[in-house]
Amino acid sequence: MKLYRIFAFMLMLAVAFAACEKIDPPYKVVTDGGGNGSGESGDTVRNVLIEDFTGHTCVNCPSAAHKAHELINFYGQRVVVMSVHAGWFARPDAHDPLFATDFRTESGEAWNTFWSVDIQGNPNGLINRLGGAANGVINPDNWAPVVEDESQKEFLAKVTINNDYNDSNKRLSVEVEAEFQKDMEGEYWLYVGLLQDSIVAPQKDEDVEGGIDTNYVHMHTLRTSLNGIWGEVLNDGETIVEKATYDKTYTLDFEDDWVPEHCHIVAFVYYASNEGLYDDKYVIQVDQESVIPKLEE
Amino acid sequence: MRKLLFIVSALLVFSTASYGQFADYLKKSEVHGSFEVDGMYYHADEAMGITDSIIDGRNFGFNGFASVTYSLGKFSAGMRYEAYLPPIAGFDPKLEGSGFPNLWASYNSEKLSFTVGNFYEQFGNGLIMRTYEEWTLGYDNSINGARVVITPVKGLILKGVYGTQRYFWSKYEKNNRGIVKGADIELNFNDAFQSMESSKLRLSLGASAVSKYQVDEDPIYKLPRNVASFAGRMNMGLGRVNFSTEYAYKINDPSAMNEYIYKPGQALIASISYSTRGFGAFAMFKRIDNMSYKSDRTVTSNALDISYLPAITEAHTYMLAAMYPYATQLNGEIGYQLQINYKVPKKSKLGGKYGMGISVNYSQVNDIVRTAPSDTTEIGVPGTLGYESDFFKFSDHVFYRDLNIEIDKKFSKKFKGTFTYIYQDFDIATIQGHTGEPMITSHIGIADITYKFTSKKALRAEIQGLFTDQDKGDWAAILLEYTISPHWFFSVADQYNYGNPIQSDQLHFYTGSFGYTHKTSRISVTYGRQREGVVCVGGVCRNVPASSGFYVTLSSSF
Secondary structure: OHHHHHHHHHHHHHHHHOOOOOOOOOOEOOOOOOOOOOOOOOOOOOOEEEEEEEOOOOOOHHHHHHHHHHHHHHHHHHEEEEEEEOOHHHOOOOOOHHHOOOOOOHHHHHHHHHOOOHHHOOOEEEEOOOOHHHHOOEOHHHHHHHHHHHHOOOOOEEEEEEEEEEOOOOEEEEEEEEEEOOOEOOEEEEEEEEEEOOEEOOEEOOOOOOOEEOOOEEOOEEEEEOOOOOOEEOOOOOOEOOOOEEEEEEEEEOOOOOOHHHEEEEEEEEEEOOOOOOOOEEEEEEEEEEOOOOOOO | OHHHHHHHHHHHHHHHHHHHHHHHHHHHOEEEEEEEEEEEEEOOEHHHOEOHHHHOOOOEEEEEEEEEEEEEOOEEEEEEEEEEOOOOOOOOHHHOEEEEEEEEEEEEOOOEEEEEEEEOOEOOOOOOOEOOEEHHHOEEOOEEEEEEEEOOOOOEEEEEEEEEEOEOOEOOOOOOOOEEEEEEEEEEHHHHOHHHOOOOEEEEEEEEEEEEEOOOOOOOEOOOOEEEEEEEEEEEEEOOEEEEEEEEEEOOOOOOOOOOOOOOEEEEEEEEEEEEOOEEEEEEEEEEEOOOOEOOOOOOOOOOEOOOOOOOOOOOOOOOOOOOOOOOOOOEEEEEEEEEEEEEOOOEOOOEOOOEEEEEEEEEEEEEOOEOOEOOEOOOOOOOOOOEOOOOOEEEEEEEEEEEEEEEEEOOOOEEEEEEEEEEEEOHHHHOOOOOOOOEEEEEEEEEEEEEOOOOEEEEEEEEEEEEOOOOOOEEEEEEEEEEOOOEEEEEEEEEOOOOOOHHHOOEEEEEEEEEEEOOEEEEEEEEEEOOEEEEEOOEEEEEOOEEEEEEEEEEEO
């Protein structure tokens, strides 16, 4: 009898030991955009940049794009996604016309090498380029908590973008202004690039029967840079004073397959450490603006 | 001065007594250990697409370990050193580094065993708890914490574990992964009750509960911080029949592995066997539904597994038969395995002078059936229940099917052979993630012949063929191995992908190797080409990339 008592007692102990939490629906936090109630605009709060390193032959990349889209739904304009086609899975395939298109960019390839992204596998990404060259790559399943963390950080700079697209000569003029919100030390750089939405092109996808989605809609695709692979330095290391503004202007001639109505200019300011190979490239603010302003409804 | 003299004298007396005690301890102490080093030198091989720029100066790979255990009476302690500098191709790059991942101390008495540090543990079949180390996979999910095993009365074993799991070289820090705790109880009726001591019925029952704690940092999903799982098991034997089963249940565990669905997980395994002289039969059933259970919900690689769900398919070891190995599909599978062994008697018409062994094994694994959780929700949508599933229904989607027939025949005192035919269906899209590729159907034939020249010298030959219209097409392979017992072996082998639809990929994968064994020490050297493939142990697999070069392995134990 004693044996049964011990048995029953231990079983009860084991069950108590195994703490558990059953979650009841809804399983997701409901918001109306803007994340957890800290504002909707990069004019007053910190926005977050997600660089989604992808490739058209990467079968798991659509799920990462889905995660990025989920974060846009949750945070609204406060999250800016940049899809960077780079590395092994982004290479055009000369033998397969479905994947002959080259979506790679000079910037994307350089970043892929710098952060060793495709060596660690795709999909993968950078969040505000946190973690330096050695620890910057973040698995899509970890994006959400990191984005949340970054979105709560101090508002340090405001980035304003003004686009003027001339349809007759297919030339875009861009003015970018970075306004710092406090005195700051160190070297700050500005990167300006062109993103394109709604590119319909084949994509390998493990969730599609047959493994290839021939009508996949590529969003936020980085098309080109307006100011070089790494952008350009703003302050040359001089101390930045509160409310200091830095203005830059650029022009870009559109290529035939860049659809202006689907394009955005993305601009971000990042801190670059002055040591060695600029190991640290931490983004302090990002914003984006449509090339063709959307009509008010 | 007097004080100093007193201290020196006291120390001398004390140290003399201590030395005696120390010498006594030394006599009772035992030290055991083992070590292994595996080194690889890579060189470019244009035909295989391996260029100097791909190697990029990293011509060497090195994996090594050494384990030492010290024991004195009921006390034992040990440590394990590992180095991956850098890891050999195919091992997780996160292994790169060196150090002591495992340190432990233990006290073991008849009724109580207590371990602190790193330890390995398994509850039942491991459905909700198994930690183990597998050197060939670079896998180690040991727990760093404390373990207690109590045997209050004969036949009753109680276990408790608490700690965090190893994740490569990453030290546990607050919230960087979960904390695991668990308890297990097992009652062996034949040992516990005198009345059953000599009973024909052999019976044992067990139950376990495991929970993991991980903080919820996700802004979008409401994630359970504590995820518990429970399992119950039974082993029963009556005469020549043995029956064993275990059922496990896990509460909602949204994770990267299941795409953040909230459906509870379930697993069931059951097996029955019968054996008599010259005949054996075995049947096994397994169903898994959403049972990945890791101590970090964001990890998708082979790491931090708390549960272990073995594959129920035959694990082939011959070169070509092992080309398409099955790996357990943790998100859902249902399957069975049947095996019959028969020994044709000696001096019968078929058995001849020495008899003949026949073994037939069939296994099949399908996907489970999934239906939408509601009229408005599709199957598998993150942030929902995910799906509903009828427990015993097989989906039409076959993951793996394997029929193998093996005949084992001794022709004379010097000559024996094993002849195998295997039919395989392998869903490479699901099992290896080659999305879009068709099911591979293959026929494999193997002849393994050994000729003994003397009692110490033997030549073994393997002749193999794999025939398929899919993937890389047909293969042929040959292996010749000359053994001089108990020290030397020499072998040459070639795998030829003559049926590859791409002509430039119709390559020979040749190797030449030799080895020397002395007592518990062994060294072997191999030169040649390693084809791209997958190595699996117990349903856990790693991808091995193609390589060319020298491979040296040295192992010993003491």
